[in-house]
Amino acid sequence: MTLSAVLDRIDTDLPAALDRLFDxxxxxxxxxxxxxxxxxxxxxxxxxADLASIGLDAAVRPTSGHPMVVAHGDGPGPxxxxxxxYDVQPVDPLDLWHRDPFDPELQEVDGRKVxxxxxxxxxxxxxxxxxxxxxxxxxxxxxxxxxxxxxFEGEEESGSPSLVPFLTENADELxxxxxxxxxxxxxxxxxxxxxxSLRGLVGEEITITGPRIDLHSGxxxxxxxxxxxxxxxxxxxxxxxxxxxxxPGFYDDIIDPPAEVLEGWTALGFDAxxxxxEVGLSLPSGEADRTPLERLWSRPxxxxxxxxxxxxxxxxxxxxxxxxxxKVSFRLVAGQDPAKVRDAFxxxxxxxxxxxxxxxxHDHGAAPASAMDISHPAFAxxxxxxxxxxxGKAAYIGSGGSIPxxxxxxxxxxxxxxxxxxxxxxxxxxxxxxKYDLESFHRGTRSWARxxxxxxxx
Amino acid sequence: MTLSAVLDRIDTDLPAALDRLFDxxxxxxxxxxxxxxxxxxxxxxxxxADLASIGLDAAVRPTSGHPMVVAHGDGPGPxxxxxxxYDVQPVDPLDLWHRDPFDPELQEVDGRKVxxxxxxxxxxxxxxxxxxxxxxxxxxxxxxxxxxxxxFEGEEESGSPSLVPFLTENADELxxxxxxxxxxxxxxxxxxxxxxSLRGLVGEEITITGPRIDLHSGxxxxxxxxxxxxxxxxxxxxxxxxxxxxxPGFYDDIIDPPAEVLEGWTALGFDAxxxxxEVGLSLPSGEADRTPLERLWSRPxxxxxxxxxxxxxxxxxxxxxxxxxxKVSFRLVAGQDPAKVRDAFxxxxxxxxxxxxxxxxHDHGAAPASAMDISHPAFAxxxxxxxxxxxGKAAYIGSGGSIPxxxxxxxxxxxxxxxxxxxxxxxxxxxxxxKYDLESFHRGTRSWARxxxxxxxx
Numbered sequence: 001m002t003l004s005a006v007l008d009r010i011d012t013d014l015p016a017a018l019d020r021l022f023d024x025x026x027x028x029x030x031x032x033x034x035x036x037x038x039x040x041x042x043x044x045x046x047x048x049a050d051l052a053s054i055g056l057d058a059a060v061r062p063t064s065g066h067p068m069v070v071a072h073g074d075g076p077g078p079x080x081x082x083x084x085x086y087d088v089q090p091v092d093p094l095d096l097w098h099r100d101p102f103d104p105e106l107q108e109v110d111g112r113k114v115x116x117x118x119x120x121x122x123x124x125x126x127x128x129x130x131x132x133x134x135x136x137x138x139x140x141x142x143x144x145x146x147x148x149x150x151x152f153e154g155e156e157e158s159g160s161p162s163l164v165p166f167l168t169e170n171a172d173e174l175x176x177x178x179x180x181x182x183x184x185x186x187x188x189x190x191x192x193x194x195x196x197s198l199r200g201l202v203g204e205e206i207t208i209t210g211p212r213i214d215l216h217s218g219x220x221x222x223x224x225x226x227x228x229x230x231x232x233x234x235x236x237x238x239x240x241x242x243x244x245x246x247x248p249g250f251y252d253d254i255i256d257p258p259a260e261v262l263e264g265w266t267a268l269g270f271d272a273x274x275x276x277x278e279v280g281l282s283l284p285s286g287e288a289d290r291t292p293l294e295r296l297w298s299r300p301x302x303x304x305x306x307x308x309x310x311x312x313x314x315x316x317x318x319x320x321x322x323x324x325x326x327k328v329s330f331r332l333v334a335g336q337d338p339a340k341v342r343d344a345f346x347x348x349x350x351x352x353x354x355x356x357x358x359x360x361x362h363d364h365g366a367a368p369a370s371a372m373d374i375s376h377p378a379f380a381x382x383x384x385x386x387x388x389x390x391x392g393k394a395a396y397i398g399s400g401g402s403i404p405x406x407x408x409x410x411x412x413x414x415x416x417x418x419x420x421x422x423x424x425x426x427x428x429x430x431x432x433x434x435k436y437d438l439e440s441f442h443r444g445t446r447s448w449a450r451x452x453x454x455x456x457x458x
Numbered sequence: 459m460t461l462s463a464v465l466d467r468i469d470t471d472l473p474a475a476l477d478r479l480f481d482x483x484x485x486x487x488x489x490x491x492x493x494x495x496x497x498x499x500x501x502x503x504x505x506x507a508d509l510a511s512i513g514l515d516a517a518v519r520p521t522s523g524h525p526m527v528v529a530h531g532d533g534p535g536p537x538x539x540x541x542x543x544y545d546v547q548p549v550d551p552l553d554l555w556h557r558d559p560f561d562p563e564l565q566e567v568d569g570r571k572v573x574x575x576x577x578x579x580x581x582x583x584x585x586x587x588x589x590x591x592x593x594x595x596x597x598x599x600x601x602x603x604x605x606x607x608x609x610f611e612g613e614e615e616s617g618s619p620s621l622v623p624f625l626t627e628n629a630d631e632l633x634x635x636x637x638x639x640x641x642x643x644x645x646x647x648x649x650x651x652x653x654x655s656l657r658g659l660v661g662e663e664i665t666i667t668g669p670r671i672d673l674h675s676g677x678x679x680x681x682x683x684x685x686x687x688x689x690x691x692x693x694x695x696x697x698x699x700x701x702x703x704x705x706p707g708f709y710d711d712i713i714d715p716p717a718e719v720l721e722g723w724t725a726l727g728f729d730a731x732x733x734x735x736e737v738g739l740s741l742p743s744g745e746a747d748r749t750p751l752e753r754l755w756s757r758p759x760x761x762x763x764x765x766x767x768x769x770x771x772x773x774x775x776x777x778x779x780x781x782x783x784x785k786v787s788f789r790l791v792a793g794q795d796p797a798k799v800r801d802a803f804x805x806x807x808x809x810x811x812x813x814x815x816x817x818x819x820h821d822h823g824a825a826p827a828s829a830m831d832i833s834h835p836a837f838a839x840x841x842x843x844x845x846x847x848x849x850g851k852a853a854y855i856g857s858g859g860s861i862p863x864x865x866x867x868x869x870x871x872x873x874x875x876x877x878x879x880x881x882x883x884x885x886x887x888x889x890x891x892x893k894y895d896l897e898s899f900h901r902g903t904r905s906w907a908r909x910x911x912x913x914x915x916x
Contacts, residue, residue, distance in 0.1 A: 199676060203774045212738035214889040217761045218657060218859020221789050222744035222753035223730070224737060228762035228784075229697060236694025239687060272681070279682060280670030282814040286680035295680030303675045304686035305777050310764035311785065315490030315616050316661045316822040317548060318787050318859075319763050319888055326686075327769065329776055331679050356740045364774040401676025 002141055003453045009136045010445050017132045017445065018106065018115070018438075020050065024086070024124050025104040025117040031066055031087035032158040040066045040154050043086045047131075047152055054135050056150065061170075063162035066154035070173070073134075077146035077456030078378075081176035081415060082134075083405060084127025084183060085156035088119035089430045096432035106438065113438035120436035121427040126182040127152060129422065129441060133448035145456035149176055153405070156183075160404060167412040175413045178378050180451070181406060184399065185423035186440070187268060191392030192447065194382055195419040196372040197257065197297060198399045198406060200332035202341050203364030206231075206349060207325040210357050214310075215320040225354055227324040228309040234352045235326060238302050242288040245302045245330075247341070247348045255335035257298050257371070257398070264396055265293040297398025300341075301331045327364070331400065338366035370407050373416050378455050382418055385450035389443055420447070460599055461911045467594045468903050475590045475903065476564065476573070476896075478508065482544070482582050483562040483575040489524055489545035490616035498524045498612050501544045505589075505610055512593050514608065519628075521620035524612035528631070531592075535604030535914030536836075539634035539873060540592075541863055542585025542641060543614035546577035547888045554890035564896065571896035579885040583894035584640040584902065585610060587880065591906035603914035607634055611863065614641075617661065617823035618862055625870040636836050636874055637867045638909070642857055643881035644898070645726065649850030650905065652840060653877040654830040655715065655755060658790035659860040660800050661822030664689075664807060665783040668815050673778040683812055685782040686767040692810045693784060696760050700746040703760045703788075705799070705806045713793035715756050715829070715856070723751045726853060736883065755856030758799075759789040785822065789858065796824035825862030831874050836913050840876055843908035847901055878905065 010017075029043035030036040044060045044067045051058035051071040058071035066087065091101040099105065104117035115125060130150075137145050151174060155162055167174060187193035210227040211220070240246055256262075272292035276282055286295035295301075309324025311317035330341050346361050353359055372379075374396065386394035399419075406417040422440035423429065468475075487501035488494040502518045502525045509516035509529040516529035524545065549559040557563065562575035573583060588608075595603050609632060613620055625632060645651040668685040669678070698704055714720075730750035734740055744753035753759075767782025769775035788799050804819050811817055832854065844852035857877070864875040880898035881887065 201676075201776065203776075205774075210739065213886060215737060216859060216888045217759070217763060217787060218659075218789060218857070219883075219887065220737070220754075221759040221761050221858060222757055223734060223742050223750060224739055225741065225743040226761050228765055229693075229743075232690040232694035232696075232762065232765070234694070235687075236690035236692070238690075276681060276814075279673060279678070280814075281668065281682055283683065283812055284681050285683040285687075292681055296678075299680055301675070301679040303679055303684050303776075303778060304690065304768065305675060305775060306768035306770045306779075307686055307690070307782070308766045308770040310762065311548070311550075312764045312766040312783075313491065313548065313550070316663070316785055316787070317490070317615075317763060317888070318659065318661070318761070320761060321764070324765070327774055329675060329774070331676060354741055356738075399676070400679060401674065 003450065006136050006140045006449050006453065007446050009140050010132065010449060013136060014442055017128070021115070021125060021128045021441065022104045024128065025119055026102055028102045029087050029154065030090050031155050033090060040087055044069050044154055047086055050131065051150055054138050056148070058150070063166050065162040068154065068166055069150065069152040071150040073144045073148045075144035075146040075148055075456060077458070078177040079147040079149065080455070081174060081179040081409070082130045082148060082150045083152070083179055083181045084130060085123045085153040086127060087154045087157050088122065088124070089157050091118050093432065098433055114435040115438060115441060116433065116435045118434050120434050121423045122429045122434065123156070123183050125436035125441050126421050126423065126444065129444035130180070130182055130448055132445040133452055136449055137452060145452040149174060163405065164408055164412060167408055171413055176415055178376050179409045179415050179417040181403065181417050181419045182421050183403065184419045184421035185425070187395055187397055188392070189424055190390055192386035192390045192394040192420065192422070193397040194379065194386070194394065195399045196374055196396045197334065198370050198403055199401065200336065200338060200367045200369035201402050202330040202332060202338045202366045203327070204329070204342060204345060205325060205327050205362040205364055207323055207360045208357055209323050211320065211322050214322050217318040217320050220320055224320050225357060226320045227357060228321060230354060230357055231307065231309060231324040231326060234349055235304055235328070243286045245300070247302070247344050249344050250300065250341065253335040253337065254300070254333055261396055262294070265297070266291070268293065268395055268397070293398070296400040298333050300333050300336060303329050305329050332369045334369050334371040336369065338368055342366065367402055367404060367407055370410060376416060377458055378418055381454045381458060382420060382451045385454055386420065386447055389447045389450055422447070461908065464594050464598045464907050464911065465904050467598050468590065468907060471594060472900055475586070479573065479583060479586045479899070480562045482586065483577055484560055486560045487545045487612065488548050489613050491548060498545055502527050502612055505544055508589065509608055512596050514606070516608070521624055523620040526612065526624055527608065527610040529608040531602045531606045533602035533604045533606055533914065535916070536635040537605040537607065538913070539632060539637040539867070540588045540606060540608045541610070541637055541639045542588060543581045543611040544585060545612045545615050546582070547580065547615050549576050551890065556891055572893040573896060573899060574891065574893045576892050578892050578894035579881045580887045580892065581614065581641045583899050584879050584881065587899060587902035587906055588638070588640050590903040591910055594907055595910065603910040607632060619823070621863060622866055622870060625866055629871055633871045634873055636834050636876060639861060639864060639875050639877045640879050641861055642877045642879035643883070645853055645855050646850070647882055648848055650844035650848045650852040650878065651855040652837065652852065653857045654832055654854045655792065655856040656828050656861050656864055657755070657758070657858055658794065658796060658825045658827035658865070659862065660788040660790065660796045660824045661785070662787070662800060662803060663783060663785045663820035663822055665781055665818045666815055667781050669778065669780050672780050675776040675778050678778055682778050683815060684778045685815060686779065688812060688815055689765065689767060689782040689784060692807055693762055693786070701744045703758070705760070705802050707802050708758065708799065711793040711795065712758070712791055722854060723755070723856070726751070726855070733883070751856070754858040756791050758791050758794060761787050763787050789860070791827045792829050794827065796826055800824065825860050826865055828865040828868060834874055835916055836876055839912045839916060840878060840909045843912055844878065844905055847905045847908055880905070
């Protein structure tokens, strides 16, 4: 049987696959820092060469920023677009690392083997699970399991400035039946998951001006309005006692997830106490009448991400400042229109403003939420394949954050995405001593081999 | 006649007096920021040398904080304690200054000459009116007009931590018949005033901690409590709709000014619209059922002088921060106990805190309000002398600000204070582009020469 031969080959080839991953991890492809531009380019070249060695028609494709790696290979099944990113986060604070972030090592921690290096989980280790699955299939069968387009990005950690232009310019070349994105995590250790909903985001900055200059609080206190008072009064009323956002109409257009998805979430047995306990908290902050996973995945939120006003240095200054400002963001869910939410927030702020204070708003971007159409047969196949490969039963889950590339695949290419990945919560993504479990790398590769095989046969 | 000769000398010596003031203004003696410690010390040395040049026995006297300048000189009249402070406020936001705050310049504004620099009005320009009056008297008559003790402080803008210990340790040396304090303003342009009541102050910093580390608002938003939300919710409720402070018991112990004082204030014809219009406002912020001068002089207030939490740099970061903090101050009036107000505020904050968030309080000093005993004959003499020197008739007024030293002179030394000063409302005290009218510096020096002469003769 073909699949079991492919899986056996993955097992046998694991040491060589690790050597390849380590070669890639040794390249410090930090995309946000221009000092590493040549390294980012070198990582792209390395990947193109590796994909060519499997028999794909691979090329490094320039952009006005860092290059994309695009590779094509024919196959029997549907056309799949495979996405990962080969750039990594900066490594500071470097003194918190226990070894060179770009000198990868296989370590044993609590009886488990882990790959320790910057980029191990985010996203080089995950990206290579896709590559190794293709390699094993090709080596064992002489062909690819499906028609494949590989699309690896080098700017994911620096805002993806070239992504939409590149997708737009090369839409005909990149359009596929479905995208497979490997940049997410397991639901829990040993429990795989497919992420089918992602929250959107509205970013907004508000600046309130009271007096035209900073004033002495002794001289003016009792007569002059303090913009810190106006700002705290308005933002202090952003949530009610039950955690509901008070901007009128905020919840109006929400499309709830299907009942069966919500039931699936309940079955996950999410441990909210442990989740909050890990960060030193015990009382959930969101809507009191919603389950923890609804609050994180299918309910919108409002957060004051930053605020500043008046004197904030050492010591004390008895000032009534002229200005106070806050950065406020809203996480959105299916059905909510970012522009409508922004407008409603602005109107709500204006309605509470004293007549002689003024407010300025600054738009910090927006992205709608996305909910995947799981009717493509690959979803059921993948859920089954993941459940077979891993100890735990695979589940459809949501994500509280945004993975913009999934939205852009849908918007620019018209392609839905199947998001699966194998990271664990303790991988220290974006932090010192990042790691990827060897189990994730190995079972992850086997997972994609199963999915690609079954989708190719379907 | 001695007095007219002294006044003539002040007129003739004005350019040299300005040069001396500019030398002092060039020293960035910001007491709240340890980066300027050496500059604060340099300003003290400069003053001691200048006082010695007049013939006083002057010395820089160390404390556990910034030094005091103390000087003694014999004379015929009563023993007067002359107070001013040589430290200044920080200069941020620096980009709003039209020139270097520590590069003083004589400018012409609307036909009036003004001295532009940090510290021009608060308090170096005012302090030097005392010094120049002594200098002119000594130069013209060969003696001082009264027995003089000069006491200049370097920590007035940073809570005066060393003041009470120093007064206590040196009480016998510093005790006098009356203190003259030059750190207040005119009632209106050309209208001098003696301040007979001062609000007190409680300075408090609160820091609220939610999660033990900064969190990603996508991953945790809806579950983890944001300390910015807690802080705005609490401080947003500090005032009610009618401008009343909501801390329980806040207004309980207030002693209202005598009816005749309140009637005198009414006679001043204070133009509240112009007062607010000058700083770009039109709606009074304080207690709705009180007159403007009561709100400024005899009613307590609460202000958020500074607040910060989360990401406040350029762009946007979707963070749920671990901490948020605010600097809050209360202006107190006669009867209020600073310690009781601080305790009530802390209890009120704690009562509103979610059970899994914590709060730390930092005491930034306190001073009770004070009301002067105006029975010393110097009060009537000074009212008369000021009315002679200035175009307008002098009045007894209140002050919204704190001059804690007056309270401590009374408390520690048993000495009453006569507060007169020559600042104008448009001096931008504590703000960018601070200034002091040349008229204030010149007539101020002449005013003290008159007062010292008459008190010495009385």
